Amino acid sequence: MTCYLRRANMKITFPFLIVLIVSAICISAARAGDVSVKVTMTTGPQDDPTTTFASNTPKLYAMFKTKGAKDGDKIRGVWFADDVGDAAPKGSKIDEKTLTAEGDTDDGMFSLSKADGWPVGKYRVDVYVNDELVTTAKFTIEAAKKKSADEEEEESSGD
16 A cells, blocks of 8 residues: 555656646746847947948947846847858857846847957847847848048048
């Protein structure tokens, strides 16, 4: 009789634990699903959106708006070099930053600087809310255009 009770107890306990774990995962996924984030790439907070930047752009901005964010939500931006040739392995993480939300925002911002120029290639910034990936913004870095002789002459005569 004792052995039967243990087995019965295990059968009840194991499914209960599975249901409990699955419920916890679903609640956490539903919470992240309640928050949406829209990301726009720019060269500055007041600049027009773009997905292509010159390699000599000193600072890149991932401007974002949230909907459904609550006080205390953690919003994390992770920058990646997806394909930059020999400059770095594919999918290399460049940097990341975590912000704490104070409700929804229309002017959230992650930025990334590089003074000596960006390697040409494909990049992305992944945005997470409470460790759940909610959106990805892809962008491209292209070779900076060379200045024409007229542009160089204008700059030197303006000194």
